[in-house]
Amino acid sequence: MAIKIDGTTVINNGVYTGGALQNILDITGVYDHFRPSPSANAGVIDMNYPFYYDVLTTNTTYTVTNVVPGRTTILDLDTSATPWTPSWPTSVFNFAPTEPTWSDHRYWLVNMAAYGGTDVRVTAIGYDA
Amino acid sequence: MAIKVGGTTVINNTRQIENITGATGVYTGLHQNLTSISTVIDFTIPMMIAIMSSNTTFTESNKNGGHTAFLFLDTGTAPYIPTFSANIIWPDSTEPTWTSARYWQIGLVCWSSTEVRATAVAYQPSVAVSETVALSGSSGSYNTALSITPNGADAVAGWKFKTDGTLFRTNITGTYNAQFGAGTEWCNDTPSQTYYINGTVQSGALGSGSSVANAWLALNVERTFQVVDTTAGGSIPSCNMLFRIASDSGGVNILATGYYAMIANQEAQ
Helix, strand or coil: CCEEECCEEEECCCCCCCCCECCCCEEEECCCCEEECCECCCCEEECCCCEEEEECCCCEECEEECCCCCCEEEEEEECCCCCCCEECCCCCEEECCCCCCHHHCCEEEEEEEEEECCEEEEEEEEECC | CCEEECCEEEECCCCEEEEECCCCEEECCCCCCEEECCCEEECCCCEEEEECCCCEECEEECCCCCCEEEEEEECCCCCCCEECCCCEECHHHCCCCHHHCCEEEEEEEECCCCCEEEEEEEECHHHCCCCCEECCCECCECEEEEEEECCCCCEEEEEEECCCCEEEECCCCCCCCEEECCCCCEECCCCCCCCEEEEEEEEECCCCCCCCCCCCEECCCCEEEEEEECCCCCCCCEEEEEEEEECCCCCCCEEEEEEEEEEEEECCC
């Protein structure tokens, strides 16, 4: 049975998860083993989600949705052995200092932080293994 | 009604989780709020933004080991200089040169209740001191928006000054989807202050849906100047305008001047 506050569900009947928080307006306290759930959706960055992983199997043009100031998303990107080349919505993505040369490394940790509704500040760090 | 565990509220009546001593599991759509600050970096706030309007000394509060926070910092077009306390420790003990960029994203990790390790990433270094307002055209060579529509469809031709600093004109079918002077007009960046526009009719007349002419209008609101042909055949509405943009509401400090025309024609058949 869902738990509600004034008629609004705050813990739902998550059949598979045993109940998920929803409609929460704020959280205070501390946490330890509380982590983002990895998501995979080739070519799509939905900033409703905190963490993505993607293994490219072709050159891929990403789209980004739900850009809301303050939201952050991490993409763990494997460009594969080829390597394949990712491309980004340049009108929205703002790399610092410049967009990296993706072929320099196979693995990338891409950090995205939404500064405005059409402005995502991005850093990308390359790894070889 | 609040949810309590052992007499302690864990979800209050405004759907805020509180007094949590630990959490396990996973999350997806859980985001930090973006909170504006002026001078205090509060480590109970995970994501902060400070838009500086003067040189500013920042202090910290609620430091505890393990607390982390992000700070979006906009040093303005001046740019203004931030000063951080000696508690903030930078990589290689070297504080960034703040004048090298306007926008900064600063990651802050409390090493203890006193020390904070910080990293700063710069964005858009080219706009550090270069916000520019510009218009174009001359009285002998107007920039022109032309719309031609078939009989039965209103023709709209005009110019739209958007709040993000861009200028759009109508395409041939009358839709405002044609950016004009990209990266230059009317401002080369999202404006850091409120500018003011004044459109003066040189010939012709503005049509319905237009902003007021001959008045200084704040550009923190989208401003549209257009002509509309609602009748097939007959006269063709047009208007030639002089636009001026100033940094003040009285139009004393004029930054740019330009000439723009609009012609709308609903064809007879």
